[in-house]
Amino acid sequence: MSVQQLFFVVFALITIFSALMVVSLRNLLHSALWLIMALLGVASIFAILEASFFAAVQILVYIGAIAILIIFAVMLTHNIMSVAETQTNRSWGIALVMVVIIFFIIITQISTWPGFNTRLQALNIPGQDAVLAFGTGLVDPQGFALPFETASVLLLAALLGGVFIAFDQRREKKS
């Protein structure tokens, strides 16, 4: 096993263990902290894949924004569910069985694809060429300019919608 494979296995095990903690812990704040660990593991997997831009974006957007937002929501709704009561609904057994079955179906299906065991070689991208090509493709009218602009409109709509939904209208009228 080469050094790269060793790194991959270590980061993959960290990610899977953290994800297991996220779905199994009773204390929601602890599972939010394990979620940060899982996202960090995914960021290192991206770095191993030579998608360095996405490793940075993963840390900035997921850990810096989404995880903090989730921790805020956990703290704002803190004393609603006590840690003592069970956090799962009654059908966790059948859900577990279903998930295991789906896993074996996925693995048997994708292992029939001939490219399944392809070894990913180093891409040898010189300098910042990958990020430059990505940025040029996003603003190129022949490329992805329309999806890029649509994404910005989507983010604006989500921002306005979030403010509007979370706004307390009754309390505003009273004061």
Place this chain on the structure above:
Amino acid sequence: MIPLSWYLILAAILFLLGLYGAMVRKNSIAILMGVELMLNAVNINILAFWHYHSQVNGAIEINGMVFAAIVVIAAAAEAAVALAIIISVFRNNKSIVAADMNTLKG
């Protein structure tokens, strides 16, 4: 030289853990965390195939990167709106258990 299959298996495990969390948890914030795990698994898959495709073609493909970026953008929008809804429901119902959100039920 890591085989492509390792990434696919890791992504499958992560996706199914997220699916289990989203199906089983009572608390709606915990359901949202499961969804985030699923989106991350999808991104691992997309970037693994991006690397594979760039390697086969011998040139940098940008389609896969754009796909991954769109997934990140959609995840950010989804998290913001979902947490706003959760805060609003908490203010009105004093509960964020998903089974209690049945005001729209006929």
